[in-house]
Amino acid sequence: MFEQSTVIRAIHSTFEWLLGLVGVDIEIIPESIRVVLYGLVAAGGLMSGIALSVMLYVWMERRIAGRIQARCGPNRVGPFGLLQTLADTFKLLRKEDIIPTGANKFLFAFAPMIVLAGVVAAFAAVPFSYDTETGEGIMVADIDLGIFLITSIIATEVIGVIMAGWASNNKWSLYGAMREAAQVVSYEIPLGLSVLVPVMIVGSLSLADATADQLGGNWLLWRSPFMPVVFFIFYVAGLAGCKRAPFDLPEAESELVAGFHTEYSGLRFSFFFMEEYASMTLISAIGAIFFFGGGDLFGLQGDSAILMFLILIVKILISISVMIWIRWTLPRLRVDQVMTLGYKVLTPLAFFMLLGATIWDLTDANERILGFLRRP
């Protein structure tokens, strides 16, 4: 199964070449150990990519926030202040790792890992590029149930947050965790439903198939008139799923100190921080792949996998900039408003859109309308 994925194959051939230099045949290592080894290498690559991108996002966030508030943002450390996040990271790493006396030590230490691991694991099924020759997505785990795997894996993040809130032995943490549970779980319904529409149109749960289907400017966003609304639902539900403002109720600092990570400090806190940005990236990547053609730019990229990767990265960065823009514009919603939006607006709207898009797709409405317009 792992041999099927492009990234694993690349790692395999790299190892083969490296061992070949020493004169060792790769077949000496048993298959089971090799699978674990390749998996670890891929996970390390993903993790370091995410950590590096988080540094960029924090810089972007602070710069954009600054400009929105007519300030400069960080501009002292390094060129344009790019190394500010690195300096902050070192500061964070040097901080004392405090575990409160009343805390459940095991759960307290384990929660940030679960939270981060859940999101990073989901990146395995995201195709960062597409190989047009073989028709494969360049991804770690090329499985047919891609989006299903992703939505299931990011649901584990809620468990980690509840663990963090409960283990902290702090009422603010617990409140934040309960809010997180209520919010994220309820917004998974519109998120799942809105993802269902592109899945239905493409006819596959795999994100690589979605990319292949949209090559040449045939983006899902304009396949049917329902898609822009579906994308809106997806984006709002995604924002709520990432706990980003205006849905940052789990860590509402004016009410709950810092919510579920009130008691966390140092490296453990930075895990929660990274998780937030990583899940933003994930939502942006899924949005770009399912609605904006993934690595496609109206066929201009040709067959180049690197160009497709760069185009996808640019799309993700634009999406994240919009998220930052939203965060520094809109005030936080009230708890009941969040629940109302989720259950009374987005969920029924998503059902309507699913129904409408299904009927539209089944009746071949695009062809009919185009044919009607072309009729002399």
Place this chain on the structure above:
Amino acid sequence: MVETFKDFGFAVQTAVKGMVITLKTFFDKPVTLQYPDQRPEIDERFRGIHYLEQEKCISCKVCALACPVDCIHIESELPEKGLYDWARFDIDYGLCMFCELCCFPCPTDCIHMGKEFDFSRYSRMDLVRNMLTWEGISSAQKKEVDAIAAEKAAKKAAAADKKKAEGGDKKEG
């Protein structure tokens, strides 16, 4: 249901309105002053750290008397009329409250509120600032003093000579 969707539509409308405003601000020039590199423009009547025109000062200590917190310390001697042997003109900025009351009574208009404003220091003693541009007697006045002293010495010498001459006469006589 309809009511909820109406509210939702209104919420989206207002959110878009707000986002347009922030987008406009995003493309504005930041108002930040890069402080240590760029200095702010200071108003004409700003009350910063004093500056003293020592050549005009007559060491009358009216400013020290006027000071409500007694933060001005002046010590000087008058070796000759109109000449000042400066020992001390300190202002303790740990005490000073920048009320400008020292500047009004000055008969020669020699103490002013300046434009310097960043004077944080590591110790309290460093906050006491010496306002003197020179200590002792000024170089210009030093010449005068020397001239006077020389004149005096000459006079004395002359007198001594006279006395000597007179004494010599007496002895001789």
